[in-house]
Structures are given as structure tokens and as C-alpha cells.
Amino acid sequence: MFTLKQMEALYWVATLGSFEAAASYLNVTQSTISKRIGELESRFSVPLFDRSARQSVLTSKGGDIRDIAEQMLRLNDRLVLTARASVAPPLRFRLGVTDLVALSWLPELLATIIDRYPDISLEPEIDLTAGLMERLTDRKIDFVICPRITQHPQFINMRLGEIELVWMASPKLCGDDQVLKNDELLRFPLLIQSTGSILRPILHDVIDNPKLPFAKTISCNNMAALAELAAFGLGITILPKAFFSKYVSDGRLRIVRTAIDLPKLEYFITYRNDYNGAFFEEIAELCRALCDFTGRTASAG
Known part of the structure; x- marks a missing residue:
């Protein structure tokens, strides 16, 4: 048999x-x-x-x-x-998120999942978007929250929302509220996320624009580290406004106005549709209920 x-x-x-x-x-x-x-x-x-x-x-x-x-x-x-009276969870749930989610509402999400499914084994992973999508494709994680989708028919995509990006720097570098002209902006070193981050292609017109030749560029693969480098006064950076508002309220960073408009960063949920579909759908709805891109619950501390 x-x-x-x-x-x-x-x-x-x-x-x-x-x-x-x-x-x-x-x-x-x-x-x-x-x-x-x-x-x-x-x-x-x-x-x-x-x-x-x-x-x-x-x-x-x-x-x-x-x-x-x-x-x-x-x-x-x-x-x-x-x-089962409720959706049957898998024995383990491998969840991949970017550092923005990890810095904000990931703890509440995990706590809620554990409360609903006390026997489940959670395996959260924090990585850049490119790494998360590669691991999802290779079936090394099950569920991803990041700013990218895939059109492959084996995946389900759900939009979560969008995040406002702003220029930020230490008040030691930019101490007033004037709008920086391009030549004034370019005198600062640019602190930016490294290759593999979704911000690189989104900010291509800023980072790789020959009309914006920053004198020096420092790349880092962690957004919280970029905030710390900027707060120390090493340069100017681009960060999600809501997630790093605590740095602004503490006086460690200042939102810098420039003549360069920045795009918004869209976030999505992506998961496979060939197993545990009902469970993943419930987690996706839970994410939509808990996520907050406005800064009311976000914290970078």
C-alpha cells in the first residue's frame, strides 16, 4: 500500500x-x-x-x-x-522580513501568531529583499514581507501599503530648515543601502544620476546602521520617515528638505499557493491588520 x-x-x-x-x-x-x-x-x-x-x-x-x-x-x-474547527497551522512557519518590519511591528505579529497557535515553531529571518525573494523561490522560507512581488503563478501577492522616504542628516550637518540646493546637498557624503536592497533600484535616479555626483558614498546593508551613521554626522541619508521619527524627536536626526523629490516605497506580502494556502491567507490578513506605516507604532530604538 x-x-x-x-x-x-x-x-x-x-x-x-x-x-x-x-x-x-x-x-x-x-x-x-x-x-x-x-x-x-x-x-x-x-x-x-x-x-x-x-x-x-x-x-x-x-x-x-x-x-x-x-x-x-x-x-x-x-x-x-x-x-479542524480552525485553520490547521504547519508545524513550523518560516517568515522572511526586511529590517523595516523587524524594527517595527514584527514582535507584535509573532506574539499574535504564538497566541493563536501555541504549538507552532516560528523561524523569522531578516534580510535584504533580494535575499528574501531568492530564499522564497528556493522554498527555504514560506512567507515574505518586502517591497517586491513576483508574477510567477505559484505565488500570491498582497499589497500592504506605502512608506514615505525623506532625506535625513544630523543637526550638526544641517542646522536649519532651508531647502538645500543640489550643490549644497552634494557636499555631504551619501549614506545609502548596499546592492541587494530594494532602495537601490527605486532610488536609481538619485544614486546613479551623473548630475548628482556625490563626493563620497558609504554603503551599508542595514537601515538602522545607516541611521546611526547619519546621527553621528558621517553624511546625509535617505530613510523611511515614520520608522525613524524617534531619531527626529530625540534631536539625533533632522529631516532635510531638498529640491529632489523622492519616490514612495511600496510593501507587499508574498507566499506560495501550493501548500498551507489557508494558513498563509490568514497570516496575510493578520499582517494587514497589524502593519503600521504611519509611525504610530513604529520604533527604531
């Missing part, structure tokens, strides 16, 4: 590309995955995997079985959801 464990092993080995990756995802040993695949293959007269390839590649017969396995797993998910 075929088992769901065997189908689950084949599906995730085929999806993730190796026995090791499937074992890690399912939280079992690699030998357990090998045993389940071996039991499954023993029922067929032809191999289900091509062992000559570097990765675990399905044969034609293996592809047919994978399609059946996916249907069986989807039906099992429906049965689990139907049997």
Missing part, C-alpha cells in the same frame, strides 16, 4: 532537488527520505529518479507519480482543514 509519507518524500525531493533538502524541509533524516523513496520505487518496474544526474531528477514515470502525489497531498490538506 502506498503511503502519504512516501508521496510527501517524492514530492519534496522532486521540488527541492535533493534528498538532503527534502529531509531538512520535512525535519527528518536523509536516511528516512531514502527509505521512503526506496519503498515507493520497489512498487514500480522502472526507476522514478535518474541517478546519473547531479541533482535528484525525476524520470518520466517519476514525473507522473509526482503529479499524483501533489494531488494526494492537496486532498490531505483539505481533509485536515475540514476536520
Whole structure:
């Protein structure tokens, strides 16, 4: 008799590309995955995997079985959801966010999830947008909150809102409320996020504009660190207004007015639609209820 464990092993080995990756995802040993695949293959007269390839590649017969396995797993998910009074959560939830979310409403989100699902294992990851999207595509995380979407049909995207970006600097550098002309702005070093941040392409017309040749540029992959560098007086930077309003109220930073208009930063939720769909949808709605891009609950401290 075929088992769901065997189908689950084949599906995730085929999806993730190796026995090791499937074992890690399912939280079992690699030998357990090998045993389940071996039991499954023993029922067929032809191999289900091509062992000559570097990765675990399905044969034609293996592809047919994978399609059946996916249907069986989807039906099992429906049965689990139907049997439970509420949405059945996964055993672990791998959530990826940018540092802006981590600096503000991530603690409240995690606390609410734990309150609703006390047995769930949370694995939050904080990274730049490019890294988060790559890990989501590779199935190393399940759910991402960041300023980018993907149009692949296996992903669901939901818009969260937009964030106002402003120039900021230490009052030691800019001590009045005048509007800085371009030549005045360019005399300061530019503190900006490094490659991989979503702000780089959004601010392309500012950072890479030949008409705005900043004398010096300092790149950093952490927005909170940029705020600290700016507060120390090392240069001028571009930050989300709401998230760093505490720096302004404390007198550590000043919002600098310039002749250069800055775009707004849009944030989205992205998750896969091929597993745990009902649970992810509930978490997405929870995010929309808890997120605050106005600064009422944001804190950079």
C-alpha cells in the first residue's frame, strides 16, 4: 500500500532537488527520505529518479507519480482543514522580513501568531529583499514581507501599503530648515543601502544620476546602521520617515528638505499557493491588520 509519507518524500525531493533538502524541509533524516523513496520505487518496474544526474531528477514515470502525489497531498490538506474547527497551522512557519518590519511591528505579529497557535515553531529571518525573494523561490522560507512581488503563478501577492522616504542628516550637518540646493546637498557624503536592497533600484535616479555626483558614498546593508551613521554626522541619508521619527524627536536626526523629490516605497506580502494556502491567507490578513506605516507604532530604538 502506498503511503502519504512516501508521496510527501517524492514530492519534496522532486521540488527541492535533493534528498538532503527534502529531509531538512520535512525535519527528518536523509536516511528516512531514502527509505521512503526506496519503498515507493520497489512498487514500480522502472526507476522514478535518474541517478546519473547531479541533482535528484525525476524520470518520466517519476514525473507522473509526482503529479499524483501533489494531488494526494492537496486532498490531505483539505481533509485536515475540514476536520479542524480552525485553520490547521504547519508545524513550523518560516517568515522572511526586511529590517523595516523587524524594527517595527514584527514582535507584535509573532506574539499574535504564538497566541493563536501555541504549538507552532516560528523561524523569522531578516534580510535584504533580494535575499528574501531568492530564499522564497528556493522554498527555504514560506512567507515574505518586502517591497517586491513576483508574477510567477505559484505565488500570491498582497499589497500592504506605502512608506514615505525623506532625506535625513544630523543637526550638526544641517542646522536649519532651508531647502538645500543640489550643490549644497552634494557636499555631504551619501549614506545609502548596499546592492541587494530594494532602495537601490527605486532610488536609481538619485544614486546613479551623473548630475548628482556625490563626493563620497558609504554603503551599508542595514537601515538602522545607516541611521546611526547619519546621527553621528558621517553624511546625509535617505530613510523611511515614520520608522525613524524617534531619531527626529530625540534631536539625533533632522529631516532635510531638498529640491529632489523622492519616490514612495511600496510593501507587499508574498507566499506560495501550493501548500498551507489557508494558513498563509490568514497570516496575510493578520499582517494587514497589524502593519503600521504611519509611525504610530513604529520604533527604531
